[in-house]
Amino acid sequence: MVIELRNEKETAILVGCQLNQLDDFRFNYSMDELASLTETAQAEVLVRTSQKRDRVHPSTYIGKGKVEELVQLEEELEPDLIIFNDELSPSQIRNLSEKLQARIIDRTQLILDIFAQRAQTREGKLQVELAQLEYLLPRLVGQGTSLSRLGGGIGTRGPGETKLESDRRHIRRRIDEIKNQLETIVHHRERYRERRKRNHTFQIAIVGYTNAGKSTLFNRLTAAGIYEENQLFATLDPTTRKYVLPCGYNVLLTDTVGFIQDLPTTLVAAFRSTLEEVKEADFILHVVDSGNPDYFNHQKTVQRLLEELEVSGTPMLTVYNKQDIQHPDFVPTTNQSLAMSALRPEDLRKLGMTLEHYMKQQMEHYDVMLPAHEGKLLATLKAETIIDFIRFSEERNVYACQGHVHRDHPVFSQLREYHK
Incomplete structure (x- = not known):
């Protein structure tokens, strides 16, 4: 018997808080962008809900009445995730998790998750893991034992899949390891950049x-x-x-x-x-x-x-x-x-x-007459400068060249002796 496993998308409710200084267009666009981020993270948006407030509620992000409304909405739709349109504080995540059954994800965590999916190079993966660990560190309290279990789904990719212990020392040690590895990669890239600069x-x-x-x-x-x-x-x-x-x-x-x-x-x-x-x-x-x-x-x-x-x-x-x-x-x-x-x-x-x-506009203009035997210099001009005009004079056996070159390029000083 063959059993087909369907990789069904996670479902999500989106929650936003519109402050007085944010007009309707800017707020709606921000919520549209949150929906796009959610879809990019391979989840399906079930519904959006929002509230207008003077300021974000310090304990629950949205007001208590809106939280109750969200509880009822969750009972009705049974989402896997509830995604908030701003970065939540550790206490807000803890308080909301006590009232809601679905996983609480904020905008920052959602973006970090997308980056975890997209990173291809070793450096990219290390940078994403570093960002995720630094995000998680102040939020360990209130996450319960969820961090020590294998992760699966949005907000748990990356370090969540490596049995993250809820031990600050362990996370800080890993952060230091990643920073050291990234430093080595950064030095490697700097050497590449220096070589490119030397090649002008x-x-x-x-x-x-x-x-x-x-x-x-x-x-x-x-x-x-x-x-x-x-x-x-x-x-x-x-x-x-x-x-x-x-x-x-x-x-x-x-x-x-x-x-x-x-x-x-x-x-x-x-x-x-x-x-x-x-x-x-x-x-x-x-x-x-x-x-x-x-x-x-x-x-x-x-x-x-x-x-x-x-x-x-x-x-x-x-x-x-x-x-x-x-x-x-x-x-x-x-x-x-x-x-x-x-x-x-x-x-x-x-x-x-x-x-x-x-x-x-950032370069120096040159107008020179190069002898025909200066083939190497002519090849350098063609490859490493912008040539506007070039013509060979059979009578004088010279190349008339006009163009632009960086002032700090070695060829710039060489051209001085051939200026008209």
Whole structure:
């Protein structure tokens, strides 16, 4: 006899608290985003419920009457999870767990769970585990014996599957181990970055709100073949590939993890080493989904996080992506921008030419006459500088070359003796 095992989705009730300073549009969008996060975590949303309050209830997040209403809703729908739209304090989780039968998950735990599913590299997995452990540490009281059992389902992936003991010393010891391992990986990446700098390779980082289309753009420009999907946090681990501009100049392009409103502080801290790729970039491509009704706040969220990373001074081009499904109310908010669709080849070429234009502004112009025997120097110019014009003169047996080069590139000093 063959028994078919069906992997049924967990079911969830979503709970939000709308404070007075938050208008209906912003609150509803936040709840929509929570529903998208829930679906990304492979759960089915049964119903949403919310309450307007002056401030969050210190003991139960929502008011006592709303908690009673939630108890009745739980009896009727029998969900596996009740997911709250903000980060809950340890006491709020404990008090709610006493009244409700389903597992209590907050927005932070939900995001951490998605990251636990998506991490592919050793570094990514370690960073997620570190963030989860630092989240769990102050919440051990009130979790009962659940932490010492094998986990299964949303909010228990990652370290929950490694028989987490409810012993603070054990968790702190594991946190120290992970930090030491991450330090080794960070040093390894730093050596890579130093090598790239020695090779004077121009580095461009792609940043943006989650699901803005960064990975789609990255794949179209580099043929990298990394995972792309219309869902939140499709990319977690940074990927760097060579990208050849229309003029033939080679740059390094890095795809990074997407940002989100209320990104858990533990995650920002854990992924700081990954985000160092952004800090080391010579240029930033900020991708914005112009088809999203909340594009403006997405843009502000990313800009705020870039300020936290202290990279707001790095030259940047804002790419308003998904022009083919642009929202009717969309209005660009910066002049240094380009509206395009990553799915249109002509737009990709236009992006490459726009990048060339802005890169030239950071470089020095050269106009030289190279003797024909300087073949090695000419090859360096073609590969490591932006060439605007090149022509061979048979009469004088020289190459007339014009272009742009980084001032700190070794070839810049070599060119001085050949200037017209």
